Amino acid sequence: MTKVHVSLPSEAERNVQAFIDEVDERLSSEEDTCEVVTETLVDLHGDREAYERWQAGADLSPAERVRLQGYNPCNATLESEYYAEKDESKFTRSKNLQWLWRQFDATPMADNIHFALRFRQMLADHLFEECGDNCRFFKGITFTYGHNISIGDNTVVHDGVHLDDRGKLTIGNRVSLSDGVHLYSHDHDVVDQTDVRNYHTIVEDNARITYDAMVRAGIRIGANSVVGARSVVQGDVPDHHIVVGTPAKSIRVKPGWESVAAPVEDRLVNRQDEREITYDLPDGLDTFDEFGRALTPPDTPDAPNPESHD
Numbered sequence: 512m513t514k515v516h517v518s519l520p521s522e523a524e525r526n527v528q529a530f531i532d533e534v535d536e537r538l539s540s541e542e543d544t545c546e547v548v549t550e551t552l553v554d555l556h557g558d559r560e561a562y563e564r565w566q567a568g569a570d571l572s573p574a575e576r577v578r579l580q581g582y583n584p585c586n587a588t589l590e591s592e593y594y595a596e597k598d599e600s601k602f603t604r605s606k607n608l609q610w611l612w613r614q615f616d617a618t619p620m621a622d623n624i625h626f627a628l629r630f631r632q633m634l635a636d637h638l639f640e641e642c643g644d645n646c647r648f649f650k651g652i653t654f655t656y657g658h659n660i661s662i663g664d665n666t667v668v669h670d671g672v673h674l675d676d677r678g679k680l681t682i683g684n685r686v687s688l689s690d691g692v693h694l695y696s697h698d699h700d701v702v703d704q705t706d707v708r709n710y711h712t713i714v715e716d717n718a719r720i721t722y723d724a725m726v727r728a729g730i731r732i733g734a735n736s737v738v739g740a741r742s743v744v745q746g747d748v749p750d751h752h753i754v755v756g757t758p759a760k761s762i763r764v765k766p767g768w769e770s771v772a773a774p775v776e777d778r779l780v781n782r783q784d785e786r787e788i789t790y791d792l793p794d795g796l797d798t799f800d801e802f803g804r805a806l807t808p809p810d811t812p813d814a815p816n817p818e819s820h821d
Contacts, residue, residue: 746779
């Protein structure tokens with residue numbers, strides 16, 4: 512699809528750029544990130560007057576206090592905060608930036624494309640391990656941490672995409688992730704759900720993962736390949752291949768690329784184990800199993816002996 516250039520009116524453009532530059536400058540400084548995020552969200556949500564009254568000790572209702580304190584990421588928890596293996600030194604900052612990203616999406620300005628894409632690009636430069644130029648991040652994108660994500664140039668991530676970087680995600684140049692795509696980098700043991708393994712998941716240059724597809728942890732999506740809508744990818748996708756289905760299978764090579772692509776094979780090879788990221792948990796953690804499930808089957812004396820041949 513050929514697109515056309517669109518711009519904001521000149522005054523609106525100046526105001527947008529001034530705001531983005533101000534937040535960028537503050538996040539690049541030694542200023543406390545919690546304070547930067549708090550004040551940015553207070554102003555974006557139009558709550559400056561109420562916030563200053565609260566800071567001055569005014570008598571507010573419990574609901575008002577909860578709302579106002581919620582702008583500060585230090586007063587909030589995220590699901591990923593409970594993960595025992597996270598890098599605490601990186602998480603402290605990435606949590607604050609992720610909170611700003613999520614709460615920005617709750618404002619009306621998040622639907623102003625020319626503004627919102629540039630604001631999220633600026634945030635991505637601070638939040639991700641690496642972020643290339645001219646990326647486009649649409650509304651409702653979620654992350655585990657953010658700091659384990661590397662993205663190349665000219666990549667687009669559409670609405671409602673989940674980037675699970677509990678392990679590590681590497682996404683190349685000119686990649687397209689359509690609405691509702693889920694990229695995973697961790698798996699749970701099928702018996703002990705609390706046993707988590709982390710992996711490096713890779714999406715190579717020029718790959719396109721289409722609507723509602725899911726990529727399992729530790730999988731490589733090959734360069735210039737296409738993953739069909741609502742596919743579930745459980746093995747490596749070869750370069751230039753088109754894969755579809757659950758589990759995804761290669762159905763053909765992209766037209767014009769036959770001479771440089773590997774032959775089509777039905778089954779995708781799972782090389783997840785080659786990309787496992789090992790970790791050690793620190794001593795003295797206060798761990799718990801939120802499910803409280805039994806990990807061994809109950810005694811069943813009347814059940815047949817699997818070694819019996821009677």
